[in-house]
Amino acid sequence: MFKIFKYSLSDLLRSSWSYFYLSFYLLLGFGLLFFNPDVSKSVITLMNVIVVFSSLIAVVFGIMYYYNSREFIExxxxxxxxxSDIFIGQYMAVSVSLSLSLLLGVGIPFLVYGVADADLIKKFLVLMAAGVFLNFIFVAVAYNIALYHENRIKGFSYAILFWLFMTLIYDGLFLVSLMTFKEYPLEKASLVATLFNPIDLSRILILLQLDISALMGYTGAIFKSFFGTTFGFLIAVSCLSLWVIVPVSNLRRKGNKKDF
Amino acid sequence: MIDFKNISKKFGKLQVLEQVDLTVDKPGIYAILGPNGSGKTTLIKCLLGMTIPTSGHIFVDGQQTKGKWKFRSQISYLPQIANFPKNMTANELLRLIKNLRNQPSNEHSLIEVFGLRPYLDKKMGTLSGGTKQKVNLVLALMTDNPIVILDEPTSGLDPLALIELKKLIKIEKTKGKTILITSHIMSLVEELSDEIVFLLEGKIHFRGTVDALKSTTQTKNFDEAIAQILKTSHV
Known part of the structure; x- marks a missing residue:
């Protein structure tokens, strides 16, 4: 597996896409910190961009990479x-290269602007960890979709649809159900529903680090009392890990069965 | 050496191979023939484990191949359609495959034979079909393995390269290797093969020497013999 990983990673690191992606984050990081010296607020903006944008790039790039390397796989x-080493090696390479772009692109501006406050570093680390998790999750889902669909257009559409569902539609349905069942106590249900969506989960983990959960009212308090504890935090991290483990083990299973 | 036991393969509703039993126990050149869609490539891909049979077992040197991968180090494989990553150069490809196989290889002499030196640093996407096929041949034949599988080795080759290829195949045979070839060029098959396996609609329709085929079909010429099989099977 390591050979394939090493080869694919060096292939990816030579591609202009990686540099384009890296420079996007560099520009964003420097721009935000330059115009907004309040790092805590920059983290919120960064969070929104990372949660939505990096998951989109991960799912699109993952599916593109698989389809482009089909010949290579054969x-x-x-x-x-x-x-399975072929698929897992490639998957790891794509996820690591995207994560490297993210870590360097956002990390360098933060270092240059000298974020040294321990509390801020913690926030920053949670933000980066969430970003890396999202990369690994969305590339894994993209690889799964690609393995099930030979037709590139179909695969691509499903990948985008999955991202759209997680970023928009899920929240929409969530909101509608909250409105419909507002007579009932929904705190626990909404907690559980959040665990099923990696994007919501990462967003909440970061928001809770920023101490603005008070802005979310009663639900915010409930979330804080759950995710704010070590236990809740561990549950959230395990859920994010499950979001990686389940698609990757299916990738291994399907990869061993697929005809070429 | 190679043993197919009751191999069936279905793609959706399409039955491509149906209970194929085939044993190749002596070294030599075996030609797998059959019309388009008769299951030649699928049979080969099943042997390599690229396609997973719906039922049946395949043994290489007495070892079952299902779910295994080490046996592939004994097989040289030339794929039918030379699909290479477009942004890789021939040199990078050679290095990668050498690295993966970790076996001694003689790519330099093959590169000279096929006159590939000027193309080594060009991207695969920019090479012509014939040149790609030559790179394909170098990749397949550079390592020394007891089993050689050539799926349509002649496609896109110029006459000079074809002559060189025939020489190479004959040399491989003298080394006591088992060589499986599929081809639509009947003269090549007639010239090289020790035995013929004729596939029709996923089943083995005939197996034997070229002469045996001619006498069974009562024809003097190999092309006619093949045509005869195809005609009678459609009646």
């Missing part, structure tokens, strides 16, 4: 390599 399948 070539590798005839070689003495374990089948």
């Amino acid at each position: 070539l590798l399948l005839a070689q003495p390599i374990k089948r």
